[in-house]
Amino acid sequence: MSEKQYPMKEQTYRTYSTWKERRVPTTYDIATHRTNYDIGERYDGAVPRLAVGNDQALGDWYRQYREGSAIAGEYPDDFDSWRDPREMTYEKYNDLMDDRESTIETLYEQAEVLERGTERSDDPWLDFQETAFLPLRYPCHGLQMLASYLTMMAPSSTISTAMTLQATDEIRRQERLARRATQLGKEFPNKGFAEDEGEVWQDHEMWQPLRKVVEELLVEYDWGRSFVGTNLVLKPLLDELFLAQYSELFAKNDSDLYAQVLDNFYLDANRSQEVATSVAEHLVDVDESNREVIQETVDQYYPACEEAVREFEPAFESLPPETMAFDDVMADVVADYDELLSDVDVARPS
Numbered sequence: 001m002s003e004k005q006y007p008m009k010e011q012t013y014r015t016y017s018t019w020k021e022r023r024v025p026t027t028y029d030i031a032t033h034r035t036n037y038d039i040g041e042r043y044d045g046a047v048p049r050l051a052v053g054n055d056q057a058l059g060d061w062y063r064q065y066r067e068g069s070a071i072a073g074e075y076p077d078d079f080d081s082w083r084d085p086r087e088m089t090y091e092k093y094n095d096l097m098d099d100r101e102s103t104i105e106t107l108y109e110q111a112e113v114l115e116r117g118t119e120r121s122d123d124p125w126l127d128f129q130e131t132a133f134l135p136l137r138y139p140c141h142g143l144q145m146l147a148s149y150l151t152m153m154a155p156s157s158t159i160s161t162a163m164t165l166q167a168t169d170e171i172r173r174q175e176r177l178a179r180r181a182t183q184l185g186k187e188f189p190n191k192g193f194a195e196d197e198g199e200v201w202q203d204h205e206m207w208q209p210l211r212k213v214v215e216e217l218l219v220e221y222d223w224g225r226s227f228v229g230t231n232l233v234l235k236p237l238l239d240e241l242f243l244a245q246y247s248e249l250f251a252k253n254d255s256d257l258y259a260q261v262l263d264n265f266y267l268d269a270n271r272s273q274e275v276a277t278s279v280a281e282h283l284v285d286v287d288e289s290n291r292e293v294i295q296e297t298v299d300q301y302y303p304a305c306e307e308a309v310r311e312f313e314p315a316f317e318s319l320p321p322e323t324m325a326f327d328d329v330m331a332d333v334v335a336d337y338d339e340l341l342s343d344v345d346v347a348r349p350s
Helices: 027-032 057-067 090-115 124-153 157-187 197-203 205-218 223-252 256-286 289-310 313-317 326-342
Strands: none
Touching: 027 090, 027 157, 057 124, 090 157, 090 256, 124 157, 124 197, 124 205, 124 223, 124 313, 157 256, 197 205, 205 223, 205 289, 223 256, 223 289, 223 313, 223 326, 256 289, 256 326, 289 326, 313 326
């Protein structure tokens, strides 16, 4: 019999109604392909791809800051084709984090046992943690809000999924920092742990340049510029400082268990950097003019982010008992950052 007698043979896509590629979708494809509520099949640019009228504020927001982004491309088709290099799904992420959290939980339990009765209330390492470490949960919360905004504004569900998982990474860091503060607060109830970190974040001069740049990025509404400012400038610099360099500082001050906790968090940072460069490369592939937008945004935010990082010189050279030369710290941070940007063929402003 001919195919005309069996019209179902002509239906290439019998199960996955939005899937257009001539291959069976993977688990990652099924979990992330066009899952955003605001992405529809037909879109002419005149109205947002969500079920609201033209007079609705949410629709205006999408039109202005997503379709109206400085990032060029056809929405949504040019962005749907981006894929996470690790094809991370919610299920895969949870399995991965179960293993990492089990490791961290063991480290925390060991630290509670080993440190019990060994720390003194006049130990300068405690002052370092209160002043230069535990307030970190506040900028982590800022990074969480930035990733959450990008989850809402990203032009494809694959990018939204990656940003959702990045936001969850930040929550993970906040929770562990809060637990550390609680541990120390129980051991030293008169030191202000778990109570004073907010004031340090708002008032201590060391944190103010960082607080300023986080707040500036929180009102960068253009999705493309927000993505670049967050994921190609602020976050990689902070991750190199507070995870890679602080890990070494903790180890020098005989806090090896917490150095391992920071190393564990750096695995998340490494994944987010891989996503950041992959998305940026995809944007350039979509339209070469996007490279200029990326470079402009790096030029815009890097000076303030570098200033924020440099303000932490006392955290390495004067606050801890065992110090590190900050010139060496900064050289390592900048070298790693330059390597990240080289993957996108953009440069740090001189």
